[in-house]
Amino acid sequence: MLEAGCWLTAPRARDPRMPLLTIAFPVFDPVAFAIGPFVVRWYALAYIGGIVLGWIYARALIKNVKFWAGPSPVTLPQLDDFILWVTIGIIVGGRTGYVLFYNPMFFMQHPAEIFELWKGGMSFHGGFLGCVAAVMxxxxxxxxxxxxxxxxxxAVGPIGLFLGRIANFINSELWGRAADPTLPWAMIFPNGGPIPRHPSQLYEAALEGIVLFTILAVMIRMGALKRPGLILGSFITIYGIARIIGEFFREPDPQLGFLWGGLTMGMLLSVPMIIAGAIIIAAARRRKAAETVAPI
Incomplete structure (x- = not known):
């Protein structure tokens, strides 16, 4: 919920480069709604919404015979059964990735908190690996x-990525690095100090969600699903590039900070994705479209 009077503006600071108005972060309640002791947060709704909307879009892809070189290799009942598998893969992989990649020392000292998912802490790269395991x-x-x-x-993944980044913005987390004070949309986050920052969650929502979804949708309509692996490889490669771009504007996790040469953990984890995606794309382009129906 957006509290009344949240879009406040601050007067010009002493720095002469500061814009006339600086955007203050709109203070959202992280809880979407509560029924007695049952509390539903926006972040949980983002996961649920991403899975439900992705399922609907996936069914539409499967039912459209024009997208496939023959019958769809996945039936609608199989897709319905797969939803539980991929949900578990995303949650378990996302949490495991965060524990191992971003805060291993803390969780070694507090192992019980590994299971306290409601406190936050998920990794896309871990969630992706969990999704890969579920698919295989x-x-x-x-x-x-x-x-x-x-x-x-x-193909449906960018839907969940978009909603997840919007939830990050609502929760005022994973905010951006300090921005040039003259940037018109620089924003002061309530837990990010008094300096204007990039709303990097919105940058990532645009790149990883809208742009990536659009590119893949156009590829599908051009026949990409007729070459197994082409959409998969393109997703991996484009996401890796988009994530690295986003990391230039995103404040690193405080427990890690900057790594070698100013790199971040998100950048380092995305490099293997780009390489793997490029290999999958090359193999898919060499594969005949008629091989779509064969288990690979």
Whole structure:
């Protein structure tokens, strides 16, 4: 909920470069609604919304025969069964990735807090690996194409990424680095100190959500699903590039800070994604479209 009078403006600071008005962060309540002791936060709604909307879009892709070189390699009942698998993969992988990549020393000292998901702390790269594991296990069990199932999952992935970054913004977390005071949309976050900062969550929502979704949607309409792995590889590569760009504006996690040469953990984890994605794209382009129906 947006509290009344939140969009306040601050007067010109002493720095002559400061704009006439500086945007103050709109103070949102992180709790979307509560029914008695049952509390639902915006971040949880982002996950739920991403999964539900992604499921709806995935069903539409499967049902459109024009997108496939023959029958779709995944049936609608199989997709419905897969939702539970991928949900578990995202949550377990996302939490495990955060524990291992971003705060291992803290959780070694407080292992019980690993399971306290309501306190926050999820990693996209870990969640992606968990999703990959879910895809591979489900595809093997059901004798369907790993690459084609991966194509479907990554085609809908930007929906969840977009909603997740919006939830980061609502929670006033993962805010950006200090911005040039003359930047018109520089924002003062309540827990980010008195200096104007980049609203990096919105930058990432645009790059990882809107831009990535649009590119993949155009590729699908140009026949990309007829070459297994092409959407999967494109998602991995483009996300890695978008994440590295976003990291230039995002404040590093305080427990890690900047790493070698000013790099961040998000940048380092994205480099292997770009390489792996490029390899998958190259293999998909060499593969004949007719091979779509074969389990790979």
């Amino acid at each position: 296990l489900f595809a093997r069990r059901n004798n369907i194409s790993i690459l084609s199932l991966g194509d479907i999952v990554t």
